[in-house]
Amino acid sequence: MKNRVSEYxxxxxxxxxxxxxxxxxxxxxIISIEKGKYNxxxxxxxxxxxxxxxxxxxxxxxxxxxxx
Amino acid sequence: MKNRVSEYxxxxxxxxxxxxxxxxxxxxxIISIEKGKYNxxxxxxxxxxxxxxxxxxxxxxxxxxxxx
DNA sequence: AAATTAAGTAAAGGTACCTTGACGTAAAGG
DNA sequence: CCTTTACGTCAAGGTACCTTTACTTAATTT
Numbered sequence: 001m002k003n004r005v006s007e008y009x010x011x012x013x014x015x016x017x018x019x020x021x022x023x024x025x026x027x028x029x030i031i032s033i034e035k036g037k038y039n040x041x042x043x044x045x046x047x048x049x050x051x052x053x054x055x056x057x058x059x060x061x062x063x064x065x066x067x068x
Numbered sequence: 069m070k071n072r073v074s075e076y077x078x079x080x081x082x083x084x085x086x087x088x089x090x091x092x093x094x095x096x097x098i099i100s101i102e103k104g105k106y107n108x109x110x111x112x113x114x115x116x117x118x119x120x121x122x123x124x125x126x127x128x129x130x131x132x133x134x135x136x
Numbered sequence: 137a138a139a140t141t142a143a144g145t146a147a148a149g150g151t152a153c154c155t156t157g158a159c160g161t162a163a164a165g166g
Numbered sequence: 167c168c169t170t171t172a173c174g175t176c177a178a179g180g181t182a183c184c185t186t187t188a189c190t191t192a193a194t195t196t
Contacts, residue, residue, distance in 0.1 A: 001109050015172060023135030029154055040154060041182080042107045043069050043134040046124070056114070056124040065188070066111040068092030083142060097184055099144065105184060109152080 003060045006034040008052045023047050071128045074102040077119045091115050 009019050016034070020027040023059065025044060033040050037059075049056045077087050085103070088095040093112060101108050107128075108116065117124045
């Protein structure tokens with residue numbers, strides 16, 4: 001699973017801390033997601049996409065290894 | 069978080085077990101998601117939406133309580 | 137009537153997601 | 167300088183997601 005959170009966050013000119021506050025999660029969570037440590041939950045992914053005025057599929061894309 | 073997995077599954081004429089196999093998870097997982105026991109992970113939500121040829125937002129919708 | 141299919145519950149165990157707190161580094165701004 | 171801002175690591179703890187196994191019920195099907 002790849003994501004473009006960092007890219008869209010910068011495009012919107014906000015910091016990781018700012019995004020964390022707007023989405024209602026901790027700064028660590030944003031860092032971990034941007035660094036690819038783990039995937040966000042579905043509601044968090046939808047809230048992030050919505051904040052950027054994009055679809056979930058634009059921000060997050062499946063990779064081969066996501067299919068079993 | 070509400071979802072229309074059951075609705076779209078029936079529209080596509082497949083059983084819970086069939087959907088479980090196509091998405092690579094257990095039948096329990098499908099049951100739990102349809103019953104609203106918990107949300108699917110982001111990759112699973114995307115695989116389900118993709119299988120139904122729909123966007124994640126069409127199958128899953130945020131509710132007030134999803135925002136903190 | 138007996139077997140199959142589909143949907144459901146429950147429980148136990150493992151891993152993933154998210155939190156808080158402490159700390160480190162580098163780049164500005166005062 | 168010293169402080170603030172931004173990004174990062176690490177660790178410990180709690181809850182959510184997903185698994186497997188076993189069992190139940192209702193509606194077909196043979």
